[in-house]
Amino acid sequence: KKQYRIAVIPGDGIGKEVIPEGLRVLEVAAKKHGVSVHFDHFDFASWDYYEKHGEMMPEDWKAKIGKHDAIYFGAVGWPAKIPDHISLWGSLIKFRREFDQYVNLRPVRLMPGVPSPLAGRKPGDIDFWVVRENTEGEYSSVGGRMFPDTDREFVTQQTVMTRVGVDRILKFAFDLAQSRPKKHLTSATKSNGISITMPYWDERVEAMAKKYPGVKWDKYHIDILTANFVLHPDWFDVVVGSNLFGDILSDLGPACTGTIGIAPSGNINPEGNFPSVFEPVHGSAPDIAGQGIANPIGMIWSGAMMLEHLGEKDAAQSIVGAIERTLGERTLRTRDLGGNADTVACGKAVAEMV
Amino acid sequence: KKQYRIAVIPGDGIGKEVIPEGLRVLEVAAKKHGVSVHFDHFDFASWDYYEKHGEMMPEDWKAKIGKHDAIYFGAVGWPAKIPDHISLWGSLIKFRREFDQYVNLRPVRLMPGVPSPLAGRKPGDIDFWVVRENTEGEYSSVGGRMFPDTDREFVTQQTVMTRVGVDRILKFAFDLAQSRPKKHLTSATKSNGISITMPYWDERVEAMAKKYPGVKWDKYHIDILTANFVLHPDWFDVVVGSNLFGDILSDLGPACTGTIGIAPSGNINPEGNFPSVFEPVHGSAPDIAGQGIANPIGMIWSGAMMLEHLGEKDAAQSIVGAIERTLGERTLRTRDLGGNADTVACGKAVAEMV
């Protein structure tokens, strides 16, 4: 029977506080479902490591974690100590690019016990996935500055969309839509304003849709799409967008379901040529780090996504069920959700519910 | 005493239905406040015109409307009949570029009688402005496609930010913030992902902020900013963003206040070298066009913004007050807001309240 080898990287700030709770729950769920998991711990991709070594990761980082079945990642970044372009581009974005994790996948689901900021929405009303292209698009590094410090100064940066890059993310999204009861895909565009790349995106969506006659699909310009997340979150099933649009929608979506604080995410290489990274949507939260009050649910839920990705559906589902039951009890929730549990108490509660 | 000359362009669809109500209210308000306004009507920038002439506007469109004090614009576009890149780029976006309307200004205000989709928010809780750069940024036409119809195919499009372009929109936004009681400016960025243009935007914001010591300012990445529109709409006073970010925020904002249907906008050339365009945020709405049920409030409110821009503050304020009183009465609201008034009845109601 296969033993999964997981690379564990806590990173910075509350990443270090939520990782132990995520591991606690993973261990219980694995045991219960007869899944064998081995964890290897790494201290790089953090400010601490950078302070000591002057770089975010060791030169042989790929050798160290490139053969693992998945990477379980806390959070990285501490803007007051280290600029984002070093911390994020030296770890998280590097993983996405060099491990070809071209899918960023995030559920948008209204959970019991988490009040939605949207009036009258109840658990069950909002339940969809955001599929984000995770390697190209607006996050290119191509561009530059001319005529610095003069009145003619300008900067330019290219959005780049390749056929390979666009088609593979669309295929993933259409496959996901086809696997769901509603079989509905929504594409985020802005072809009326962004007149070259976005019409291309639309064109590829149309071509891909032909291969999925069973999937209903529609498209919205990103401006009205964000409006519809707020006005009609029940319209959506699978929403696919470019790197930037997916980034926006996968923060806005969790906000509509009450909080970024519990949302999980996967940075996925579907072919399994490289390990995928599972991490909470929230960041390292320097403002509350060290107090033991961070909400561990995003980390724990990311663990469920990781198990699902590894093919361990039952173990994954048992964690999601345990999260729902825990969130349903006020005293087991952390303070950000009106409860009074601390990080450890909340993590233990989930572990007991598994 | 100055007579204002206004070019009136109804455009397409419900644009033609809401323009008469906007004019009705403008005439009453002008008369009441001793403002002299003359309206010139134009049929171009519409599908009808295009069908007859094979182009959106006559060659001498600038001579026809370029000397007016402002342009009062309904809505343009009818995707089933004419592609956006002809209709929008041949009119609205052309105005923005060629009349150098570099400010797109939209209020986000929760009005009486309009239920917010956000739980527990009441009129007065949400009241801010979105200031959008309206001529450059992500809406460039620079880019292209290579290796068409092969696996190597790619497209690229540049975002372009000039120092002149960025500084002047920031100056407008800081000036606006300084004129308001809260004196608070929020900048939309994404410098952690879009690594060339957005850090430049941040740099210019910092430089401009130095000139406005009385204005408190902060910045958020666009992903978390959209989340905060939903979670904390009371945090904002003046929000400034690039062409794309401003576009997104100025649809999301009105959605958070209940509907895109009543939101007004100005496409402004602050120096007054060219006429500014005032138009509702909603489009031509082919699906409800011809039924006489469109909500005219966005058009009427745009008229108030136009008067404000012309320096006629009292007349402008009397229209905004009349809108608030009209929206407060269920029977005077249109159906999209749970009332039973049609377009004309709603317009007449506002005119009577002025």
Ligand SMILES: CC(C)[C@H](C(=O)O)[C@@H](O)C(=O)O
């Ligand atoms: C019609 C479209 C090109 C336009 C834009 O994106 O600028 C619209 O969404 C707007 O906000 O006025």
Ligand SMILES: CC(C)[C@H](C(=O)O)[C@@H](O)C(=O)O
């Ligand atoms: C940290 C940042 C670069 C990142 C992104 O924009 O991709 C984050 O917002 C995310 O969504 O994972």
